Amino acid sequence: MNILLPDSWLREYLKTDASPKEIKEFLSLCGPSVERIDQVDTDYVYEIEITSNRVDMASVYGIAREAAAILPRFKKGANLKTLKVRQSIKPKISLPMQISDPQKICNRIMAIVLEVDPMKPSPDFIKDRIEKSGVRSLNNLVDITNYVMLEIGHPTHVFDYDRIKTHSFLIRKAQKNEPIITLDGKKYLLDPEDVIIDDGTGRVIDLPGIMGTENSVVNSSTRRILFFIESNNSLLIRKTSMRYGIRTVAATINEKHPDPELVKTALLRGIELYQKHAAAKVASQVIDIYPNKPTLPKIKVSTEFINDRLGVELKTQEIINILKSLSFDVLNSTDLLITPPSFRQFDVTIPEDIVEEVARIYGYHNLPNRLMTGEIPITDKPKDLPIEAKIKTILKYWGYTETYHYSFVSKSLIAKSGLSPKDHLRVANPLTEEIEYMRGSLVPSMLETISKNQYYKNSLKLFELAKVYIPQKGNLPLEPSRVVIAEQTDFYKLKGTVNALLKELGMPDSKLVLEKNTFFHPQQSAGVTLNGDTFAMIGKLHPSLASAFSLKDDLFIASINVENLVKLANPIKHYTPIPHYPAVIEDLTLLLQPKTQIELIKSEIYKVSQLVKNVAAHDPYQNAITLRITYQDESKNLESADIKKVRELILSTLKSRYNIILKQ
Amino acid sequence: MDKELNVLKQETLNAIGKLADNKKLNELYLDIFGQSGKFTNLTKKLKTLSASEKPQIGRLLNEVKKELETAFEKHKSIIRNFKLAEWIDVTASGSGPSTGHLHIVSQAIAEITEIFERIGFTRMRYPEIDWDWYSFESLNMPVNHPARDDFETFFIDLPSNPKLGKVVLSPHTSSGQVREMERVKKPPIRMINIAKCYRPNWDISHTPMFHQFEGLVIDKNINITHLKGTFDYFAKEFFGKERKIRLRPFHFQFTEPSFEVDITCGICSGRGCRFCKDGWLELGGSGMVHPNVLRAGNIDPDVYTGYAFGWGVERTYMMKQGLKIDDLRLLYSNDIRFLEQF
Structure with a gap:
């Protein structure tokens, strides 16, 4: 939480020669971060971030106390002017007020009845200070509760004593769906975990620690008030405040467990202010219900422990001085026996907390920068990360542009892509429908992106490498990485990219098989397999998807499972001796039968003779194709007779098996 | 005359x-x-020479003639066969490979990884969809702890595990801390974990998916000076050697002490300008690993200490480049007109 704090108010409790700018800088280095200073009139207002463990600083007095410990480290004079409140309260009359907390929900409750003059606007200094602190001024009776909260750091409340006809408060848990109308006129149906105040008749008159109700609030006819402070169960406050989204300043302080000792300080300070600015007369005994006063933690820690974690050698006395400047009690024997002040009792409980206190006041800026000197860990490095980085780099340099999509997809995108939402993980609390499901494929998001970009550029070449999320029964989902490549070129360009990519990564030779997949054109797609596993698909987008996404140009897509590459890729190269005898290369132009698979023909030719080292297909034209055949013998120069023999065998095989003949 | 010939x-x-x-x-x-x-004229002079000179000069004339004629022939062939005279327009466009573009998040991850690997860190990656135990509970953040407010979380619609809790979309890379301790079992640990994270914020400066990089170092005798030294090294390598870092006290449940890390502003060199806070920019959070977190990872906090940090990849990279992307959502919009700028 952030608080606003007027400099003039701070200086009421802090005597210092430090300027606002210096206060901002030095506090930020050793204590709370002062995010900005604004000049307002002749005053300055600090905006200070209070971390959730340091609710003791969420007040004028809390910051003054902290500054008094920090500023002298920067050679600035700083003294805390202790808050003095009159301790003895003598009631003139004693009006009845019964407060009970049978379930001991609250840590402490204090209250008092005061007779007051009719409400009026607050004096200027109160109005000015609370408004600079971001609280709207209403009238003196309400403003004083806020003034005390801002100054002391504990929320306080005021009720119209006479509107609580029973003069009785019962603190209890709400019943399910019990209604309440808060001060701002909103109606809530309560939960059994909410804490409420009941006037003894079953009527709910307060949502304590969070917000009051209309039925007990002070108004222009109020003559007697109940000034009431409770240290509530911070966890329940938090839950209630979050449940209904009522984020009052009181709630944000109460949920951080402020010191119950502060309740008394706040009460006494409030009485003093009511007496001064509302002509208050004490009209009851002080009520103080404090069933379990917490005992302060004692922490044992050695100088060595602290220095080991700081990385510098501080003398024991310096450590003690620092802790004492923060109001810690220190007993120096073999180890230091440390008791935090009550306002730090929930925050400082273990030796590491003491390290933090010493280190920050000593100053992190005074510690040197060093790199670790221990051994560098030798550990199994993940194999997938370098391969993924390599794939991205390769594709980038081959002209593909990388996309990053959200891991989420909408129900409508799933449906549009021909998939079923029930195969996807669902986010229980999505912000919008667009991010309701975790994607199980990279293809749908890519199709959407192609469709969005197709009018900005022709021949798009895009890719994405990301995880997909596959539900598993009774366990966390699988998160395998996939690559999807999408381009508006042709099948063979994409196939060439995939082949070259696999080769570059060191994948063994894989096979293309016909495989049906809902994303792909039934006649123009294939699976890439190795050892019987299909680990990639290449093909033209299915025409029904092209239509669903209104794509203007043909789109070709490849999808590759990265985990197969991680398992099988072997980047180690093998050496084979360079042949001594030259190769002979010749072209055979063949006339094929329709729908002949050239891969089959090539493998047939390899089988004919050991001399055939390479067969490459070139220049397909209508039903003709040229095969460039490389013959080589590792032990001698090939004669034309040797080649003639092989060639005739090739041609006779092709003729008999496939009815393929040489083009004349 | 032999001189003239030469x-x-x-x-x-x-x-x-x-x-x-x-x-x-x-x-x-x-x-x-x-x-x-010129040569013919010199030949004509041969007659005027004395008989003693004639044979020698005559031989020289023949040699020179032969040599020059060969040179003429050779040069003629260079002109003809190797197209010495051919002209092209060198100002016309080249037709080399068209390179694509890596997304800036990939570029950032590559740079960050490289810097940390040089000082002995190993890059790891842990589940994005994880148990509450790893995301919160083991990090000293029980279910109702207010610190969990800072980590508003997406949940996955799956049944809870009795021991490990709900299934969450990890809101930070810190979920990898205890997983790394479980993997390594015995320190030393120097890990950098870079991954996608998710939080339910979606506006001009937030996207529901973003990336973090998390460092975790655990060993004997690790102290605050090592954390400072590492950040200083990273800041100088990544942002430039003139940059400095500072720590400010902060609070995180999973570290004690905890720090916010700032770096001097690159635009004003730390003097203060409208892009920074008095010369400083916030890098992110860090701290010494909380003993309860070490215990959750079965590491004895009396023997080992460590530090951890988790910073936003997008934010850190944009700070480096001085990129003023006015709407962070552009990063994941996949508009080709944006992607092709990097």
């Missing part, structure tokens, strides 16, 4: 080398060997 030979050879077309080469040939060519 001069003529040298001048002619030089002249041949400079010519780039056949016509000029023929003109030069005639100028040397034509009826009143």
